[in-house]
Amino acid sequence: MDFSDRAATWDDDPEKLRNAAQVAEAVRRNLDLTGAEDVLEFGGGTGLLSRALADDVGTVVITDAAPGMVAVAQQRIDDLGRGDRMRAALFDPTSDDTDPGQFDVIWSMLALHHVPDIDVALARLRGLLKPGGRLALADLDEDPGGSFHQAHGDFHGHDGFDRHTLGHALQRIGFQDIAFDTATTVDKEVDGARRSYPVFLVTARVPR
Template structure:
């Protein structure tokens, strides 16, 4: 079973996991502290899953386009957006930003725990840079480097990245056209009695 199929299957119950909710709230708070927002701003959610992060951040911006490669996740995101009464400002579409072309320009892009599932990180970062206005902000929350793969040890079908080295990610962002790159500790995830750190990386489209 590939990862998209797994996420399709798990989409309906994804938000039932209290760990997922705690993580998204922590990431939303970190983004609120680190990135300017405004009622006219257009936001892009990269690998947004059920849309939970964007629903939490919706009061801070004018509109959000939630993207995800999983049709199941997009279906649930649409339901969650309507249930939250945000259908006039948030919408969800199935899109893989490493290969699918989007129209429009965005003032801010955010992502939570999606980047480590992306095979071609450089292509994704270039794509997002192309969708941001000059001076637009990127906020990416993901796992710190997990060289022994312990975080995903229980998922034999996992074929993504075992977290990220911060310096390496900063280099990739610079190559993709970003500047003003910074990192803060966002939260931790406890799994099998081990703690894994999540960073929030922010950057500006040059």
């Protein structure tokens, strides 16, 4: 799947807008945001989640590994006149090529399952959090049959995650206060039928 090619029309899908709004509500429900946090979004695409939460935090860096998504995210920021508190940048959590800085919060929506080596990515994200910093990742519950991605022949990620297994992975990497909440569902057409796929929000904290 070439996300750069899809960036220009990404925000045209009402389902994506609904998902972003509901994940944003789950983030508010599970994080005690003060309005002063410096935030990184990884795999942020055009920045739907961060734009929904922009007024709840201090600054946001929307990152993605696809240049086309970063370009559209920056254009959306510019169009909203939010360049004083928001920016978009290239970033791959499995690479050490860039250093985006240190953050109070890192969040994402439906990004982690696209990362083949999640241990590497989670360890990298942990290193970008300040002491006491928080992680908030929304992603698909385990989809054993892989039907969610069956239309994507080039998909090499994960068919969702088992919550217990992901929680243990976060614990091994050094996170604490790990908790799960159900954030939303993604509805899509599969084999001629409409199916709903649950999306969790996992939150965790770096020790102080």
